[in-house]
Amino acid sequence: MGNETLTPRFDRVVLIFNPARAGMAARIGDLKHELLTALPDLTVEAQATGFAGHARDLAREAAVGGSPLIISVSGDGGYNEVVNGVMDASSTRAVCTVLPAGNANDHFRSMPVRQLTEAIREGSVRRMDLLRITLRGEKGQQVQYAHSYIGFGLTPLMAIGIEKGGKGKILELLSVARTLSSLKPFELERADGATAQFDSLVLANISRMAKYGTVSEKNNPNDGQFEVVTLPHSGRWKMALMTLRAVTLGLGRQPSVSSYAFTTRNAIPCQIDGEVVHVPANTHVLVESAKHALTTI
Incomplete structure (x- = not known):
């Protein structure tokens, strides 16, 4: 032997x-x-x-x-x-x-x-979940996977602001502050026809994102579910407090789901694992947990 x-x-x-x-x-x-x-x-x-x-x-x-x-x-x-x-x-x-x-x-x-x-x-090796996002609109259907998170509203705009504002923690935090001052809400329509306005929507398969933020206490990327972190449209002070809490204490436990769907009422930026894409208005968005889709070490 x-x-x-x-x-x-x-x-x-x-x-x-x-x-x-x-x-x-x-x-x-x-x-x-x-x-x-x-x-x-x-x-x-x-x-x-x-x-x-x-x-x-x-x-x-x-x-x-x-x-x-x-x-x-x-x-x-x-x-x-x-x-x-x-x-x-x-x-x-x-x-x-x-x-x-x-x-x-x-x-x-x-x-x-x-x-x-x-x-x-x-x-x-071990198996981990991925987030599978399907965008269906006038130009057909597009499917992409995310290993960590998909964000709409505040998250991708922060990424754009950081890219324009320069690297380094101080410059990046200043860029985030400027982003908060110019953020506009976006409107979504659910399957039942109800609409809602959000400043931020994050679907997360991991606990940390955006370099300095802890979006969830949970960190189990192989359970077939992901966390939904929402910020309905509110004043800028509330957005600033949410950002500060994510940077310092974390946002705590968030709701977990296996799928999340809506239709965009207006064009919005979307960040998929750090890469920003632009989603046109009237696009049906479906995010699902692709359970154990990826093999990793």
């Missing part, structure tokens, strides 16, 4: 990264060296992205054959592309994980931390 050879869980490791990010070349070189030193029989492939959306293409191609471990060396947005690429593959044994290398790493901070080489050596 002492000479037993263990069959590896992965036939290769694929590193997907943005070469334009400062220091990335050295980071990938060090990572490959670390993996090959600890696991000399491992095949490690480094694949650089060349344009926005390229990580999704690379992940889709990598997921088609064999049993790869696909590692996104990125922030939340890059990992979102990799996750969607794997989900594009109709049948796959691919396993995904992320190593933080971006401005926003909410997903990484919310997941249990494991030493990478040890996790690869053990080959143990």
